[in-house]
Amino acid sequence: MKITSAKVIVTSPTRNFVTLKITTDEGVTGIGDATLNGRELSVATYLSDHIVPLLIDRHPANIEDTWQFLYRSGYWRRGPVTMAAIAAVDMALWDIKGKVAGMPVYQLLGGASRRGLATYGHASGRDTEEIFDSIRSEQEHGYTAIRVQSSVPGITALYGVAAQPQSSGERYDYEPAQRAALPAEEDWDTRAYMRHIPSVFEAVRNEFGPELPLLHDGHHRMTPIQAAKLGKSLEPYDLFWLEDCTPAENQDALRLVRQHTTQPLAIGEVFNTIWDIKDLISEQLIDYVRCASTHFGGISPLKKVMDYAAMYQVKSGFHGPTDVSPVGFAAQMHVGMAIHNFGLQEYMPHSEKTNQVFLQNMTFENGLLHPSDTPGLGVEIDEDEAEKYEYANAYLPYNRLADGTVHDW
Template sequence: MKIDRAEVIVTSPDRNFVTLKITTDDGLTGLGDATLNGRELAVVAYLTEHVVPLLIGKDPHRIEDTWQFLYRSAYWRRGPVTMAAIAAVDVALWDIKAKAAGMPLYQLLGGASREGVLAYGHASGKDIPELFDSIRSHLDQGYRAIRVQTGVPGLKSIYGVASNAAAEGNTGRRYDYDPAQRADLPVEEDWDTRAYLRHLPSVFEAVRAEFGPELPLLHDGHHRMTPIQAAKLGKSLEPYDLFWLEDCTPAENQKALRLVRQHTTTPLAIGEVFNTVWDYQTLIEEQLIDYVRSAVTHTGGISPMKKILDYAAQYQIRSGIHGPTDISPVGMAAAVHLDLAIHNFGIQEYMKHGEMTNEVFQQSFTFNDGYLHPGERPGLGVDLDVDAAGKYPYQTAYLPFNRLHDGTVHDW
């Protein structure tokens, strides 16, 4: 068996997606997600101009060798563009291998370690009543764990709140929460950390009073705090028993998490913007985090993601794979197969895609009673309708950015 062709397909049903489709000389196909939200075309160029020519004629079963070749032969390693491109190849080859074996992918990863994959949804509101309505809606949809994001008094627009104007970017089509604005320039939002730190504990106090102590609650700080601010927030949220506090401070400086860890027992989830195991080395070895947050799509694929999670398992650190709607159904399926197989699974982020995305990507994974399952179709269990994809051409889209009240650009 040889790789006969590899195509890069760009489509924008509800938002932009980049998909690599690899076809073998005996007709098997594999799909890989290469979407990098707001920088999609950079990965398209990397794949089309630098990776696809290297794949033709190669043995698709040599997944590890292909991964090492793409990572090491370019000399310039790591980074989101490179790792998203490599991830697309890796996932597509796993899709082909599992189809050739006639098995769902999770069986090749060691088989199921659980019956289903616990998922959390995104509830949000500009104020407490709107937040409560959103939580109730997610509970009605079957979610058993809820991420809570809320507006802050005095701020016009804030990350994670679906009713913000900035979340209406997809020409009025909003599903759950999508901050990507279809426009020529990014939307500007505002931020005030002290106001946020004052307000957030009262939000969780109200949520616990309304919904009780058993519901797992999560929150995303989205890299906006200094280490000492993150420590203060983690400590102030301890009475409300969070499942995790995510991305409380920019973790590129891994040692900064030592300070946070010293001051709070609130569980920490880190890694949404990480791309390799090297980003985690100190965090895992010193047990400075509790959950690994990387996406299969942005971390080089299934092969390296499983290695990271096996490494984390030695330190009782669990998975919390990134899964918003800028991860395509292909990337989502890859995550769910991996979730089902590994021992140290924690929880899976899951935002439901829109109807047009589901038209382009037909999926076998299911969500029932709060749990995801990848299904039993051979491979990933996702097919791409090329004709449907062609109806939705790429549209320029950007994530928002933040400025403080004095005009300083801040982390978004």
């Protein structure tokens, strides 16, 4: 068997996605996710111009060799564009291998370690009543753990608050990215945020009791000492984790945070390789790995990093919002099914249009996700449907402080 073609598909059913479809001489196809939020065309070009020509006539079964070839032969390693492109190839090859074997990918990774993947949903609001209503809605949909985000008095628009109007006045597939020629500018005040958030969790705990697992995303906006202070102030409310409390590229920052709070920490959604997170794992500075299959090079390296993390009792918390396509999401579900040190899976359902483009077999029942026992990844792309939706410029917003300084987002 050999690869005879590889096609890059860009589609935008309520948001932009980049998909690689690989076909073999025996007619077996596999798909992989290469979506990079706000920089999708960079990866599409990288694939079309630099990766696809290298795949023709390669044996699709040699997944590890192909991964190492694409990573090492280009000389310029790492980075989100490179790793998203490699991820798409890796996923597609695992998809093919599963179809040839007649097995779901998680069986090829060692088999199921659980019945399904525990998930958390996203609740938010402009005040406590909206937050309470949002939490109840998520529980009614089957979520057994909830991420809580809140508006903050004095901040006009804040990431993660679904009820809050976006700058464009229109939501973009359940996240703050917007279709526009330029990214939207938003405001930020760290001190106001840090004063307000503990009171939100106090109210939520008083309303819902001590048993409900609660999470919160700081979205890289705090300095290390600010993150430490927030983590300490949230300890009475027993969070399952505090996510992205400070910019993730500075691994030393987490040492300072760890010195001052016992709050469990999760990080890694913007990481691209093991080199971004290995010290955080080996020094036990975090508790949950947030890396996403699409941005971390695919199934192969994600499984490896979790095997490494298992030695330090660090668990998975894979990134799973709508900027990971159904293909990428399925890929990390298969990893989550197989590894022993699974923790919790973020799950944000895609739009109806997206689900018409990407035909899926996964299930979500009794709070547990399952990728299905369909051979391969369990996702196919309807190319005719995908062609209906042309690429459209879309960007995440960015922040400025009161004095005009650009701040972390």
